[in-house]
Each structure stands twice: as structure tokens, then as C-alpha cells.
Amino acid sequence: MLIHVVADTPSRLSAVRGILGRTFEVTSELLDAARLRGNDIEAIIVSADLRVIDNIAALKAVSSKLKRIPRRIFIIDQRSRLATVQGYALGATDIFFNPVKPAQLLARIADIEAPSIAPDDEPTSTAQKAASAGAASIASMFSAVINGSAVNVADAKGAGGRIADSIAEHGLSDWLTTVRRHHEGTYQHCLLVTGIAVDFGLSLGMSKADVERLHSGAMFHDIGKARIPLAILDKPGRLDEAERTLIETHPAAGYEVLKSIPGISAEILDAVRHHHEYLDGSGYPDGLCAESISDIVRVLTISDIFAALIERRAYKPTMPRETAYEILLDMKGKLERPLVVAFRDVALSR
Incomplete structure (x- = not known):
């Protein structure tokens, strides 16, 4: 495969080329003179300091060519939410932080070379396009x-619709594989939740309007996490009490962000604020009990928990779907039992 490397300094360019060695066909150029010529580039690696305005301007200048390349790996300096958002907004499909570990970068490239479904196969193509649109919208x-700028509601709903179309046409398993391969952290989670919720809704025979409410709620459900430090969201291992308390502010924070925005329905606001509520009143932020929790929120909560359990994380193996479903079954009194039973085929077979 042909890999193109773009960097903002000669030393960064040499460092990335050194990692790639002679295993791949590699071309390269400095960012300030980047032209991205040729239509045969299969993956690009961009190594640049995104705090530098000139680097951002240079990437925007080639954005139309950049986004035609299927895989776009950014290596950035700052392990911060703003830098991560900036990278995805500029077109990244994958983000690594300096100092990048050569083994991890090579493993990701090897993953590109040997996908579980051939690159020209329509299901993978459709899922990848939907996942890229979803990740860009979430970013x-x-x-x-x-x-503090306006949230693009129409874009998020449109991206959710593309995910729903992909799930309806090609199924959940293809979606899970694609998202876990190409996305990480909070974006991976939101994409997984959206796909799982859509498939659950379809399996329940929900109307088209209810499925649209469900995927819109899923796309927006964790928007409050934008106000949580990345070090806490991506912390490997158990959170301490203070960190857990901060995490639990995200549903109310998301509700506050969205409540006055035109185009955000009452059902979406309900999903954003209450997707961590349990039937027994032990959830947050409002301690709601069964009669106060809507059907769409009940579906979204099951999807959210399952997605969190089966996420791919760098610091631990991915939990098997069977194990994750057993955990849902053990949450007696917290989740609606008939819905958990109905979720079985989604969890294990679809």
C-alpha cells in the first residue's frame, strides 16, 4: 500500500519515515508545501503541532484532497480534548499522541492492510463512510x-440517519467491527451507542419516526462530556470518587447545552439528561424511578451500557458480547427485564 507522510518539520518527517522503514511504499512532503498529488494514496500520516495557526491553515488548504484519502492518521503533540477535536475537525480518522509508540502505529497500519472485509466490499465502504460522517459530526x-459556538443540529441528525441506513442495510456486526477498528475514546462510544440503539429499535419494530428519535438521542447523548477533562474520560482503570462525581455531571451539562437550541426536541433532551437513570431510582442526575423513564430512554440506556462494555480500549482486551449481555441480565431491578430479554439477539446474533 502507498502511505504518504506530511509533517511540519523535517525532523518529524524523518521520525515517521523511520518508523515505517522499508515495509511500505512511502512518499512524503513538508506541510507548508503539501499538494497531496496522485489518486493512489491509501493512507496518510500527518505529524504536526496543531497549536500552530499556519499548520491548521495548511491542512485546511488541502482539506478537499485530504478527505479523499480513506485513512488519515494524525500524530499530534497535546493530549487534550481541544487538540483531539481539532484533529478530527481537520479530517483525521485516527489520532496518536507524541511520543508515538512505533508498534502501535505499525499495528494500526497493518489493520488497514488486512481488514476483515475487503476494502472494495460495499458493506465496509458504507459503514466506513457513515462512521467517518458520524465522527466528524461528534467532533x-x-x-x-x-x-461556545452553535451546535450543528441538522448535521448530527443527518449523520445519525446515515448510520441508521448502514445498520439497516448491512447489520450491526459490520458496524461494530468498523467503528472499533477506526475510532477511539468518546467518539467510538457515541458511534457504537448510535448503531446499537438503531439496531435495537429496528429489532423491536419501532416506527421510522421513533428510530429517528432514537438515533438523534444517541448522537447527542454524551455531548456534556465535552466539558469533562480528557484525562478523566480516557483514564485507564477505576476512577476515584471525585472523578466519578465529575463524570456524573455530563448528562445535566449536555441538557443545559442543548435545551435552548432550535431543532432539539423534548425527546432528545430527555435522552440526553436521563440515559443514566435506572428503574429502581439509583441512577443520576435526577434519581428517576420507573414511571418517570420513557420507553426511548430505556432502550437507549441498555444500548449505552452494552456499548461501554464492548468498546475497544488500548489498555484492556475487548469484552466478548456474550459476557456483556450476561452483565445486563444481572442488572435486575435497574433495567426493564422484557427489554433486556428482547435485546438478546441484538447483543449476540445481529
């Missing part, structure tokens, strides 16, 4: 929250 929403 845009997080950026808007951080910068």
Missing part, C-alpha cells in the same frame, strides 16, 4: 461546546 459538536 464538530464537541468543538462547538468547547468554543
Whole structure:
């Protein structure tokens, strides 16, 4: 495969080329003179300091060519939410932080070379396009929250619709594989939740309007996490009490962000604020009990928990779907039992 490397300094360019060695066909150029010529580039690696305005301007200048390349790996300096959002907003499909571990970068490239479904196969193509659109929309929403600008509601709903179309046509398993391969952290989680919720809704025979409410709620459900430090969201291992308390502010924070925005329905606001509520009143932020929790929120909560359990994390193996479903079954009194039973085929077979 042909890999193109772009960097903002000669030393960064040499460092990335050194990692790639002679295993791949590699071309390269400095960012300030980047032209991205040729239509045969299969993956690009961009190594640049995104705090530098000139670097951002140079990437925007080639954005139309950049986004035609299927895999776009950014290596950035700052392990911060703003830098991560900036990278995805500029077109990244994968992000690594300096100092990048050569083994991890090579493993990701090897993953590109040997996907579980051939690159030209329509299911993978459709899922990848939907996942890229979803990730870009989520990045845009997080950026808007951080910068205090307007959230693009129509874009998020449109991206959710593309995910729903992909799930309806090609199934959940293809979606899970694609998202876990190409996305990480909070974006991976939001994409997984959206796909799982859509498939659950379809399996329940929900109307088209209810499925649209469900995927819109899923796309927006974790927007409040834009106000949580990345070090806490991506912390490997158990959170301490203070960190857990901060994490539990995200549903109310998301509700506050969205409540006055035109185009955000009462059902979406309900999903954003209450997706961590349990039937027994032990959830947050409002301690709601069964009669106060809507059907769409009940479906979304099951999807959210399952997605969190089966996420791919760098610091631990991915939990098997069977194990994750057993955990749901053990949450007696917290989740609606008939819905958990109905979720079985989604969890294990679809």
C-alpha cells in the first residue's frame, strides 16, 4: 500500500519515515508545501503541532484532497480534548499522541492492510463512510461546546440517519467491527451507542419516526462530556470518587447545552439528561424511578451500557458480547427485564 507522510518539520518527517522503514511504499512532503498529488494514496500520516495557526491553515488548504484519502492518521503533540477535536475537525480518522509508540502505529497500519472485509466490499465502504460522517459530526459538536459556538443540529441528525441506513442495510456486526477498528475514546462510544440503539429499535419494530428519535438521542447523548477533562474520560482503570462525581455531571451539562437550541426536541433532551437513570431510582442526575423513564430512554440506556462494555480500549482486551449481555441480565431491578430479554439477539446474533 502507498502511505504518504506530511509533517511540519523535517525532523518529524524523518521520525515517521523511520518508523515505517522499508515495509511500505512511502512518499512524503513538508506541510507548508503539501499538494497531496496522485489518486493512489491509501493512507496518510500527518505529524504536526496543531497549536500552530499556519499548520491548521495548511491542512485546511488541502482539506478537499485530504478527505479523499480513506485513512488519515494524525500524530499530534497535546493530549487534550481541544487538540483531539481539532484533529478530527481537520479530517483525521485516527489520532496518536507524541511520543508515538512505533508498534502501535505499525499495528494500526497493518489493520488497514488486512481488514476483515475487503476494502472494495460495499458493506465496509458504507459503514466506513457513515462512521467517518458520524465522527466528524461528534467532533464538530464537541468543538462547538468547547468554543461556545452553535451546535450543528441538522448535521448530527443527518449523520445519525446515515448510520441508521448502514445498520439497516448491512447489520450491526459490520458496524461494530468498523467503528472499533477506526475510532477511539468518546467518539467510538457515541458511534457504537448510535448503531446499537438503531439496531435495537429496528429489532423491536419501532416506527421510522421513533428510530429517528432514537438515533438523534444517541448522537447527542454524551455531548456534556465535552466539558469533562480528557484525562478523566480516557483514564485507564477505576476512577476515584471525585472523578466519578465529575463524570456524573455530563448528562445535566449536555441538557443545559442543548435545551435552548432550535431543532432539539423534548425527546432528545430527555435522552440526553436521563440515559443514566435506572428503574429502581439509583441512577443520576435526577434519581428517576420507573414511571418517570420513557420507553426511548430505556432502550437507549441498555444500548449505552452494552456499548461501554464492548468498546475497544488500548489498555484492556475487548469484552466478548456474550459476557456483556450476561452483565445486563444481572442488572435486575435497574433495567426493564422484557427489554433486556428482547435485546438478546441484538447483543449476540445481529
